Amino acid sequence: xxxxxxxxxxxxxxxxxxxxxxxxxxxxxxxxxxxxxxxxxxxxxxxxxxxxxxxxxxxxxxxxxxxxxxxxxxxxxxxxxxxxxxxxxxxxxxxxxxxxxxxxxxxxxxxxxxxxxxxxxxxxxxxxxxxxxxxxxxxxxxxxxxxxxxxxxxxxxxxxxxxxxxxxxxxxxxxxxxxxxxxxxxxxxxxxxxxxxxxxxxxxxxxxxxxxxxxxxxxxxxxxxxxxxxxxxxxxxxxxxxxxxxxxxxxxxxxxxxxxxxxxxxxxxxxxxxxxxxxxxxxxxxxxxxxxxxxxxxxxxxxxxxxxxxxxxxxxxxxxxxxxxxxxxxxxxxxxxxxxxxxxxxxxxxxxxxxxxxxxxxxxxxxxxxxxxxxxxxxxxxxxxxxxxxxxxxxx
Amino acid sequence: xxxxxxxxxxxxxxxxxxxxxxxxxxxxxxxxxxxxxxxxxxxxxxxxxxxxxxxxxxxxxxxxxxxxxxxxxxxxxxxxxxxxxxxxxxxxxxxxxxxxxxxxxxxxxxxxxxxxxxxxxxxxxxxxxxxxxxxxxxxxxxxxxxxxxxxxxxxxxxxxxxxxxxxxxxxxxxxxxxxxxxxxxxxxxxxxxxxxxxxxxxxxxxxxxxxxxxxxxxxxxxxxxxxxxxxxxxxxxxxxxxxxxxxxxxxxxxxxxxxxxxxxxxxxxxxxxxxxxxxxxxxxxxxxxxxxxxxxxxxxxxxxxxxxxxxxxxxxxxxxxxxxxxxxxxxxxxxxxxxxxxxxxxxxxxxxxxxxxxxxxxxxxxxxxxxxxxxxxxx
Numbered sequence: 001x002x003x004x005x006x007x008x009x010x011x012x013x014x015x016x017x018x019x020x021x022x023x024x025x026x027x028x029x030x031x032x033x034x035x036x037x038x039x040x041x042x043x044x045x046x047x048x049x050x051x052x053x054x055x056x057x058x059x060x061x062x063x064x065x066x067x068x069x070x071x072x073x074x075x076x077x078x079x080x081x082x083x084x085x086x087x088x089x090x091x092x093x094x095x096x097x098x099x100x101x102x103x104x105x106x107x108x109x110x111x112x113x114x115x116x117x118x119x120x121x122x123x124x125x126x127x128x129x130x131x132x133x134x135x136x137x138x139x140x141x142x143x144x145x146x147x148x149x150x151x152x153x154x155x156x157x158x159x160x161x162x163x164x165x166x167x168x169x170x171x172x173x174x175x176x177x178x179x180x181x182x183x184x185x186x187x188x189x190x191x192x193x194x195x196x197x198x199x200x201x202x203x204x205x206x207x208x209x210x211x212x213x214x215x216x217x218x219x220x221x222x223x224x225x226x227x228x229x230x231x232x233x234x235x236x237x238x239x240x241x242x243x244x245x246x247x248x249x250x251x252x253x254x255x256x257x258x259x260x261x262x263x264x265x266x267x268x269x270x271x272x273x274x275x276x277x278x279x280x281x282x283x284x285x286x287x288x289x290x291x292x293x294x295x296x297x298x299x300x301x302x303x304x305x306x307x308x309x310x311x312x313x314x315x316x317x318x319x320x321x322x323x324x325x326x327x328x329x330x331x332x333x334x335x336x337x338x339x340x341x342x343x344x345x346x347x348x349x350x351x352x353x354x355x356x357x358x359x360x361x362x363x364x365x366x367x368x369x370x371x372x373x374x375x376x377x378x379x380x381x382x383x384x385x386x387x388x389x390x391x392x393x394x395x396x
Numbered sequence: 397x398x399x400x401x402x403x404x405x406x407x408x409x410x411x412x413x414x415x416x417x418x419x420x421x422x423x424x425x426x427x428x429x430x431x432x433x434x435x436x437x438x439x440x441x442x443x444x445x446x447x448x449x450x451x452x453x454x455x456x457x458x459x460x461x462x463x464x465x466x467x468x469x470x471x472x473x474x475x476x477x478x479x480x481x482x483x484x485x486x487x488x489x490x491x492x493x494x495x496x497x498x499x500x501x502x503x504x505x506x507x508x509x510x511x512x513x514x515x516x517x518x519x520x521x522x523x524x525x526x527x528x529x530x531x532x533x534x535x536x537x538x539x540x541x542x543x544x545x546x547x548x549x550x551x552x553x554x555x556x557x558x559x560x561x562x563x564x565x566x567x568x569x570x571x572x573x574x575x576x577x578x579x580x581x582x583x584x585x586x587x588x589x590x591x592x593x594x595x596x597x598x599x600x601x602x603x604x605x606x607x608x609x610x611x612x613x614x615x616x617x618x619x620x621x622x623x624x625x626x627x628x629x630x631x632x633x634x635x636x637x638x639x640x641x642x643x644x645x646x647x648x649x650x651x652x653x654x655x656x657x658x659x660x661x662x663x664x665x666x667x668x669x670x671x672x673x674x675x676x677x678x679x680x681x682x683x684x685x686x687x688x689x690x691x692x693x694x695x696x697x698x699x700x701x702x703x704x705x706x707x708x709x710x711x712x713x714x715x716x717x718x719x720x721x722x723x724x725x726x727x728x729x730x731x732x733x734x735x736x737x738x739x740x741x742x743x744x745x746x747x748x749x750x751x752x753x754x755x756x757x758x759x760x761x762x763x764x765x766x767x768x769x770x771x772x773x774x775x
Contacts (some may be wrong), residue, residue, distance in 0.1 A: 268775040283775050293766040296773065297693075297714050304692035308399035315400060325685045386684055387677035391657050395672035 010080055014087045021056045023049035027092045039097045040131025041175045057096035058127040064102055067110065071118050072126030100169070101125035101132040104247050105178050105196075112194075112235040112243050121176075121196070133199070135165040135179035135221060136244065143381050145180075146189045146241060150223060152181035159183075159195065159233075161203075161226040167375070171206040171219035174199055184238050194240030196232040203227075213367035214360075248377065249323060264337065264365075267292045271344045288343065295333075295340055302333055321389040328382035331372035338366040397703075399695050405471055412475040415448060420481040422744045428482055429601035435559055436595075436603040437482040442515055451489045452513030454497070454636075459509035465702035466636060467695065470643035477647025480751050482602055484518045486640055487555035492519035494636040495564050499581065499621030499629040508562065508583075519562035521633060522551035522607060529760040531566070531634060532576050536609065538567035544615040545569070547582065547590075550608045553758070557605025558595035560586050565609070570624050581626040583618045584609075600750040635712040638759045639701055642694050642712075642719035645755050649690070649719070649726035652748045653683055656730045663735075676733060683729055690715075690722040710772045717765035720756040727752045 026049050030036065037043070037050050045051040057063050060074060065081040067073020076084065088095075106125055109118055124130040141148040150163025161181055171177070176198050184191030199206070203226040209218040235243050268283075271292060275285045283289040309326060312318035341362055342349045349366070351357035373379040387393045401409060420441050428436060445451050453469050455461020462468070469490055476485060489512065496508055496519075511517035523531055536549025547567055557563070563584045571578025584591065590612035596604050621629045657680055660671030670676060697715035700708040727749040731738035738745045756762065 268770075268773055272775060277775070281774070282770065289770055289775060290763075290766060292775070293770040293773075297717055297766065297769060298689070300714055301689045301693040301718055304399060304696050305689045308692040308695075311398045311400045317400065322688075325688060328681075329685050329689060380678070383678040383681040384674075386681035391677075391680055391684060393657070393660060393671040393677050393680065394669050 007079055007083060011083050011087065014084055015091070017060075018087055018091055018093060022091060022093045023053055025049035026053040026094050026096075028094075029092065030094060035094065037095075037097045037128065038099055038131055038170070038173070039128025040099075040173065041129070042173055043128070043131065053094070054096045054128050061126060063096050063128065064106060064122075064126045067106065067122060067126065071110075072123030097128040099125065099128070099131055100134055101130065104134060105132050108178070108194075108243050108247050109234065111246060116231070117196075117234065130176055131170070131174045133168050133171045133174035133177050133221075134247075135168055135171075135177045137167045138164060139166050143378050145244070146192065148180055148182060148192065150179070150181050151185070152183050152193060152195060152228065154183070158230055159228045161195070161197070161223045161228055163223050165221040165223075166218075167209075168206065168219045168221045169217045171199070171221045172208055177204075177221070178234070180240055180244055183240075187238070189241045190238055192240040192244070193237055194234040194243040195228050196234060197226060197228045201226050201228075211368065211371070213364040216368075249320070264341070267295065267337070267340055267344055270341065274344055274346050274348070288340075291340060292344070295336055298333060299337070302329055305329075319390050321385050324377075324382040324385040324389075327376060328373075328379050328386070331379060334372050335369050338362075338369040342366040397699055399692055399699075401467070401471070401695075405467055408468055409471045409475065411448070412450070412472045413478070415444075416475050416479045416481055419444060420479050420483075422480050422747055425480050425482055425601060425747060426744075436556075437484065437559075441481075442483055445483060445485065446513070446515030450485065451515040453489060454493045455489075455509050455513040456497070459505065459513055461509070461513040466639055466698040467702060469636075469640060470694065470698045473640045473643035474647035474650075477644035477649075477751075478651040480600075480648070480747055484520070484556040484559065484603075486637065486644070487520040487560070488512060488518045490640045491521040491555070491633055491637040492562070492564055495521060495581065495620065495629060495633040498632050499626070504583070504620065517562060518556060518560045519564060520554055520556050520560040521637070522554045522557070522563050522565045523630070523634070524553045525549065525551060527552070529757070529764055531630060532574050534566055534568050534579055535573050536565070536567040538569040538580055538582065540569070541613070544613065544618065545580075545582065547584070547609040547612040547614060550606065552596075552606045554605045554607050555758075556603045557607050558593055558603060562586065563591070563607065564620065566626060566630050576627040578624050579626040579630060580623050581620040581629060582614050583620055584612060584614060588612055588614075598754055600747070600754040602751065602754065631709065634759055635709050636701060638712050638716040638765075639694075639697050641755050641758050642697065642715040645719035645723040645752065646687075646690060646694050648748055648752055648755070649687055649723040652726050652730040652745060653680075653687055655745065656680070656726075656733050659734055670733075679729060679733075683726060686722045686725060690718045693718050707772075710769060713760075713765035713768040713772070716760060717762040717769070720762040720765075723752040724756055724762075 025047060034046055037054060039054065061067065061069055061072055062074045062084060064072065065074040065076040065084050066078065069075040102125060106122060109121060136145060138148050138150060150161065150165065152159040152161045176196060178194065178196050180192055181195055182191055183193040203224040206219040206221045209216055209220060211218065271283050271288060275283055275288060278284050306326060309318055309322050345362050348357065349362040352360040352363055424438060449462045450472050452461030453464050453472060455463070457463040472485065493509065493512055496505055508517065508519070512519055525535060526533065536547065536551065538545045538547055547565065549567065551565065563586050565582045565584050566579055567582060568578055569580040586593065590610040592608040592610065594606045596606050598604050660676055660680060661669060663670045694715045697711040700711045730745050731749055734743065734745050737743050
């Protein structure tokens with residue numbers, strides 16, 4: 001009973017504070033990527049309101065509500081954080097800042113970091129001062145990530161890092177990198193360490209990658225004799241793979257939820273305008289009609305599954321590897337959506353650089369989704385995980 | 397609403413599972429088939445169904461039932477799917493009971509529901525007239541007489557039609573074929589004069605009949621609901637039956653999948669267990685995803701019906717379409733991965749394939765329901 005009263009009091013106070021402190025401009029729906037605040041040393045705030053909103057939220061620790069207060073968090077319980085999210089949603093408040101630091105490095109440091117590391121890095125993530133990127137994949141280490149070859153040589157009080165990373169999202173806009181490096185060349189999984197360093201360190205450089213869809217956030221990242229202090233090793237030497245696995249699970253959940261995004265135009269509405277309806281009110285192209293109906297069915301079933309797996313997790317009934325199912329199916333579903341969107345759009349969906357196509361939005365998104373089943377672990381890798389861990393098939 | 401079973405529903409599932417695995421395994425279906433059993437199900441088992449309360453799961457407590465909903469009915473159906481149990485549960489305890497609950501007068505409900513709950517009476521729903529399910533196309537005639545109606549026409553694919561005591565028949569009292577208006581539901585005694593019942597042995601060795609009505613006389617008090625306005629009740633009852641069929645398909649698919657995964661771990665070729673081959677692993681993993689995703693849709697449809705939600709019918713179409721597709725895939729993969737053994741009658745996998753085909757067709761296949769879905773979404 002006391003708990004119920006406390007939480008409802010918390011809700012009232014939270015709502016009042018948000019109403020008083022969230023600038024009206026930050027309560028409007030986000031219309032483009034530019035409305036998302038990523039923070040960092042190179043960040044240029046889109047407006048004073050964006051800056052103010054971040055500062056006010058960071059001051060309360062509400063950019064990372066469940067992190068401990070001493071590390072810049074809000075120290076909220078899970079129930080309180082849920083209330084905060086609900087109240088923000090009901091007022092339409094934008095997230096004050098989003099980042100890989102919040103989603104990925106933060107959880108890893110909270111689990112594997114030392115007190116000093118947490119004190120040094122977490123508050124800067126919480127305040128949006130330092131923007132992080134992830135250095136995992138390499139040209140010759142994709143699905144077989146543990147075969148990575150970027151080396152960190154032990155120089156006594158520091159490491160010297162040499163090698164190359166690829167698919168480093170936003171590397172050119174980030175300040176620091178969390179990076180997997182080889183510290184023992186004789187071993188595979190047990191010869192990898194997890195280190196942190198500033199991208200401004202001499203010897204670190206980046207180059208953007210252009211995808212089939214046009215520009216992209218991905219970069220190639222090069223390390224030429226980069227000095228990394230020993231205090232920036234997270235976890236034990238040669239045990240970085242455990243940290244990486246922990247992080248990959250977070251990443252899969254994020255990418256798996258891609259299929260959930262509903263802001264895309266409706267397939268059937270688009271099809272009505274491009275192919276038209278017959279006298280009985282059915283789409284004139286019957287095969288397309290069936291494909292759209294099948295897609296809508298599978299999409300609805302997948303969304304329900306996201307919810308059901310969540311319900312199972314709360315009841316401790318979910319197999320941890322079910323995230324591989326969500327990643328696999330979500331990615332394939334999104335590819336199907338955009339393949340159908342391209343087909344439904346006809347020649348309109350082929351335009352690449354016109355104002356009426358919003359600079360080829362459909363064509364570019366169609367192409368970009370082909371990467372969904374590659375990034376964050378390929379569909380084939382997810383199926384391997386399901387076969388091995390859930391179905392317990394031999395030798396997988 | 398949470399998409400997992402409550403504690404009570406889980407207990408019901410466990411008791412249904414233990415009971416059916418013990419009393420009605422696939423072996424029983426084989427025996428009924430091979431002995432050309434005249435009843436086509438075990439009356440003894442049906443009696444125990446009633447004692448367990450299953451046959452009254454959807455019947456209100458005032459009529460001696462359990463007064464539960466379609467999640468609970470689905471829990472039982474799913475276990476029936478696991479064992480391929482032959483029983484009038486779907487026809488009588490679900491299709492007929494929901495029709496009577498939807499449109500029956502207090503008098504009609506009092507007369508029939510308690511006897512359906514106790515299992516002493518078996519009822520069924522007679523809808524289809526052609527080989528594909530098209531409920532608006534009903535052409536069987538109901539012509540007005542001085543004291544009621546005269547029924548003329550033929551019904552096919554009537555579940556348990558050869559053992560039913562009571563037939564709930566959809567006939568056209570007015571309107572054109574294709575028109576949902578003008579359909580009336582009648583409760584007809586299976587022994588009435590002019591009712592000719594031909595048992596149709598089906599591929600799955602479950603029970604169905606073709607029934608011809610030749611100038612069958614019914615009185616006005618045998619009308620269920622209002623004259624010419626039977627469509628709403630028929631649709632609602634069909635949706636309940638479709639949801640139940642989806643649950644049976646899910647249970648069946650789950651069972652063959654488990655059996656197949658076990659087989660992949662046992663069977664050796666080329667000096668290793670065939671489950672080590674990635675070609676098979678990926679197919680098994682894909683099937684696992686299909687099953688999990690279908691399960692979410694099926695329980696959602698059951699909950700939507702229980703909540704009497706707007707758009708429940710659309711959800712039912714989605715559940716039936718997906719369950720049909722998933723089960724079809726599951727049985728095909730099962731036979732293929734069991735190799736030559738999967739093709740033999742001695743092995744049980746074939747029984748699942750046959751039942752899946754019948755359930756896929758029953759109350760509308762995946763194509764029918766995808767068409768319904770598109771219509772309801774306005775395209």
